[in-house]
Amino acid sequence: MALAFLAATSFETPCTVTVEQSSEHFHAHVELAEDIAIEPGDKVRVHGAPIQIPFGTRQVFERRATVTRASPLMRALTRLAAYFDLSELYEVSFNAGRIK
Template identity: 60%
Template sequence: MIRPRAFTVPCRIAIEQSAAHFHAHVELDGDLAVEPGDRVRVHGDPVRVPFGESAVFERTATVVRAGPLLRAWTRAVAYLGLTELYEVSFTSGSLR
């Protein structure tokens, strides 16, 4: 059996919580691409950012690469989930 490949990498977490922006982004060092099925776990204590502020934290993250079967399964499930967004109507004429 082929096991997923796991490794630890430094990362940067940028968090902002304001009226204009509400986001948390994780950037892995070395411009590592995260592919479908891969898992990323950021290590460290939970962080809180008060409303109206932003903060940047340096942490480490463990990346577990998905195997070929899990990667294919994730892509298939994502594609099928996308079809739920299609709106299909069998009525004659437009909806008002």
């Protein structure tokens, strides 16, 4: 029972990978089947051969992905770390002090 707080769970699901490489866009976007929500600390691994497309094109691929859910402890640690990363950004961006 106590280990459930530390254990991560995994499952496979179909996914759609959209890849675009042009002068306006350069991205890869993964959409999981059934609108599965990804939470802080979760991991998604897309399976299949590496994708290569010619410049100036956009292609869509159907693949399978493994989603690994973070344990409650990892989820809490990820949220805590993200909070401190964000506050560090505020400190740098909005510092009223001078460089001497």
